[in-house]
Amino acid sequence: MADIVFWFVAFITVFSAGMVVTSKSLLYSAYSLLFTFLGVTGLYIFLWADFLAVVQVVVYIGGILVLIIFGIMLTNKITSVNISHSSMQKGVGAVVAIGFIASLGYMAISSPWLQAANTEPAETTASIGRLLLMDYLLPFEVASLLLLGALIGATTLSRKDEDG
Amino acid sequence: MSNLESLKFFWPELILSATALIAILSDLIYERKDSHKVSFWAIGGLLLTFITIRLFGGSSINGLFMGTMALDPFSEFFKILIVLSTIIVMLMSFNSSELDGYRKGEYYTIMSIMAFGLVMMTSAIDVLMFYVAIEIVSIMSFFLAGYLKRNPNSNEASLKYVIYGAFSSGVMLYGLSILFGLTGETNFFAIKNAISQLGPDSNLALILSIVFILVGLGYKISAVPFHFWTPDVYEGSPTSITAYLSVAPKAAGFALIIRFFNIAFGSNSAMGSDEWSSLNSLPWPFLIALLSAATMTIGNLVAIQQQSVKRMLAYSSIAHAGYMMMAIPVMSQSGIYGLMIYLFMYMLMNLGAFFVVMYVQDKFDGENFDAFNGLGWKMPLLGISMTLFMVALTGLPPTSGFVGKFYIFAAVIEAGNQYYWLAFVGVINSVVSLYYYIKVVRHMYFEGERSDIVSLPESKLTTSLVLVLALPTFFLGWYFSPLVEWANNSLNFFLGI
Numbered sequence: 001m002a003d004i005v006f007w008f009v010a011f012i013t014v015f016s017a018g019m020v021v022t023s024k025s026l027l028y029s030a031y032s033l034l035f036t037f038l039g040v041t042g043l044y045i046f047l048w049a050d051f052l053a054v055v056q057v058v059v060y061i062g063g064i065l066v067l068i069i070f071g072i073m074l075t076n077k078i079t080s081v082n083i084s085h086s087s088m089q090k091g092v093g094a095v096v097a098i099g100f101i102a103s104l105g106y107m108a109i110s111s112p113w114l115q116a117a118n119t120e121p122a123e124t125t126a127s128i129g130r131l132l133l134m135d136y137l138l139p140f141e142v143a144s145l146l147l148l149g150a151l152i153g154a155t156t157l158s159r160k161d162e163d164g
Numbered sequence: 165m166s167n168l169e170s171l172k173f174f175w176p177e178l179i180l181s182a183t184a185l186i187a188i189l190s191d192l193i194y195e196r197k198d199s200h201k202v203s204f205w206a207i208g209g210l211l212l213t214f215i216t217i218r219l220f221g222g223s224s225i226n227g228l229f230m231g232t233m234a235l236d237p238f239s240e241f242f243k244i245l246i247v248l249s250t251i252i253v254m255l256m257s258f259n260s261s262e263l264d265g266y267r268k269g270e271y272y273t274i275m276s277i278m279a280f281g282l283v284m285m286t287s288a289i290d291v292l293m294f295y296v297a298i299e300i301v302s303i304m305s306f307f308l309a310g311y312l313k314r315n316p317n318s319n320e321a322s323l324k325y326v327i328y329g330a331f332s333s334g335v336m337l338y339g340l341s342i343l344f345g346l347t348g349e350t351n352f353f354a355i356k357n358a359i360s361q362l363g364p365d366s367n368l369a370l371i372l373s374i375v376f377i378l379v380g381l382g383y384k385i386s387a388v389p390f391h392f393w394t395p396d397v398y399e400g401s402p403t404s405i406t407a408y409l410s411v412a413p414k415a416a417g418f419a420l421i422i423r424f425f426n427i428a429f430g431s432n433s434a435m436g437s438d439e440w441s442s443l444n445s446l447p448w449p450f451l452i453a454l455l456s457a458a459t460m461t462i463g464n465l466v467a468i469q470q471q472s473v474k475r476m477l478a479y480s481s482i483a484h485a486g487y488m489m490m491a492i493p494v495m496s497q498s499g500i501y502g503l504m505i506y507l508f509m510y511m512l513m514n515l516g517a518f519f520v521v522m523y524v525q526d527k528f529d530g531e532n533f534d535a536f537n538g539l540g541w542k543m544p545l546l547g548i549s550m551t552l553f554m555v556a557l558t559g560l561p562p563t564s565g566f567v568g569k570f571y572i573f574a575a576v577i578e579a580g581n582q583y584y585w586l587a588f589v590g591v592i593n594s595v596v597s598l599y600y601y602i603k604v605v606r607h608m609y610f611e612g613e614r615s616d617i618v619s620l621p622e623s624k625l626t627t628s629l630v631l632v633l634a635l636p637t638f639f640l641g642w643y644f645s646p647l648v649e650w651a652n653n654s655l656n657f658f659l660g661i
Contacts, residue, residue: 103368103372104372106368107342107368107369107372110365110368111345111346111365111366111368111369112346112362112363112365112366113345113346114345114346114347114348134167134230135230135231135232136230136232136290136292137167137229137230138167138229138230138232138233138293139232139290139292139293139295139296142284142293142296142297142300143296145181145184145277145280145300146277146281146296146299146300146303148184148277149184149273149274149277149278149300149303149304149307150303152188152270152273152274152277152307153270153274153303153304153306153307154307155270156267156270156274156307156311157307157310157313157322
């Protein structure tokens with residue numbers, strides 16, 4: 001049963017990711033992205049990563065995707081823009097993609113991955129918090145400077161010209 | 165070492181982050197026309213950082229902040245290089261007329277944050293830390309590249325930079341996740357210990373992860389085939405930022421490549437002795453050697469065809485990344501310190517060349533070779549300096565460029581006959597590069613009208629900045645032993661944890 005659900009989730013993820021790239025309308029791409037994100041959430045649940053799964057929904061679907069859709073809808077005429085796929089190079093692309101998938105797939109099957117001990121599922125939130133505030137405190141704090149810089153830069157670039 | 169104890173070794177970085185905060189706060193005080201005064205705060209903070217880096221110099225501690233940072237003379241060398249180039253570029257920005265009409269407070273703030281990210285890149289010994297540092301640098305450079313928001317070229321530069329940056333850091337993250345899946349560790353030393361336990365059946369995964377990580381790091385140093393963003397970004401950005409992007413992120417990127425590959429994928433004796441080899445005989449040195457040859461060849465061949473001096477310098481900086489990459493696969497101390505010396509010389513001459521381009525662009529409103537016609541007669545100081553920078557970039561003897569190239573080529577030859585081909589490719593490329601560097605000199609002295617009206621740069625800052633860059637470029641070609649000694653002493657960074 002779990003296998004069937006897994007393959008279903010995996011199929012949805014990959015299929016909708018393909019739709020994101022190939023669909024002719026920007027809006028369809030954005031909506032397909034919704035299913036990709038949902039599928040990834042499912043994969044996280046399969047990995048017992050409860051916190052990541054919730055964050056995936058809250059941040060990616062609730063935040064980023066809504067922002068993208070707003071961006072598309074509020075931008076003039078962008079919904080009717082004809083995205084040309086003239087440079088898609090299907091033949092070469094297919095060869096590269098198949099070669100890539102084959103080598104990655106072979107790698108995934110043949111490599112001796114580190115196996116986590118098969119424990120009962122426990123909640124991960126507490127240990128993530130402990131890691132962030134102890135072992136990885138520095139990257140965590142440095143990320144705040146990154147966000148500050150991103151904010152300053154974004155306001156600088158989007159500010160109206162008269163006062164900037 | 166615990167987080168609290170590590171803080172007292174962290175003064176330079178703390179001061180640097182405080183600099184960014186003070187810069188953005190002081191921007192609130194100044195009127196728009198005075199907004200360039202923010203730079204005084206930024207430059208002051210950077211000078212203070214410089215002093216504290218020197219004060220804490222010489223000590224070697226691995227594993228600050230629970231094993232995410234290292235403090236050692238190796239990172240000190242790169243930190244000084246980065247802080248110096250940031251100060252020089254900030255001074256250059258005073259003269260830039262491109263930036264007139266924009267608020268400059270944010271410009272200097274973002275530059276300080278970028279300098280912070282670069283400094284973190286040089287001393288990170290944890291995968292998570294180095295990723296955050298790289299992202300700081302990338303995102304800040306997107307803003308700086310697009311700072312001239314009324315200029316379509318600058319917008320294009322920024323957008324291209326974002327797209328390539330997102331793609332390459334995504335690929336790099338995938339490589340890092342493969343590495344984590346095999347080892348379960350994020351610290352470089354722990355990764356090495358885990359890899360040395362792995363059997364040969366994990367080699368394919370390791371090689372793929374190395375290739376993917378090289379995509380992200382190669383993008384930072386603009387190595388072929390991850391260089392496609394370079395010419396457009398360099399052409400569209402404000403020239404001062406182009407100068408900065410061509411020096412500082414490259415220096416930090418090389419520091420990170422050397423540290424990451426030599427710790428995580430180097431054998432146990434790494435850096436402790438004169439000879440060392442790659443772990444589990446993974447072929448990463450050969451991969452980097454191939455990339456190096458491709459980088460310098462393509463950089464040089466395309467540079468020949470350029471009409472714009474700015475674009476020519478962009479391709480030449482790709483070629484220089486290729487020369488510097490030659491020093492990594494030989495895996496010897498002489499290779500690494502050759503690279504460090506080269507980077508120092510490269511900083512001086514490349515910043516100088518871009519400074520002259522910026523000045524010419526402001527004065528004659530063009531950056532093509534024709535804009536340089538007769539410059540040598542009109543402005544002797546700039547003409548002579550530019551000639552010097554061009555000769556140094558080629559790597560001809562009486563200048564510092566020759567010293568840098570000499571040390572790198574010597575290290576490659578010393579490594580034995582397996583890399584003779586690489587040295588050969590390097591020499592051929594240096595000869596090719598002579599053509600387009602001398603073309604600038606030809607335009608300055610032999611084309612256009614020879615005018616007898618000699619004008620000097622009107623501001624003292626311009627004159628002194630050109631001299632500050634040109635004099636060391638010349639004299640370090642004669643007297644370079646202190647620099648060599650400094651680089652040599654900076655190498656003992658492999659203490660183990």
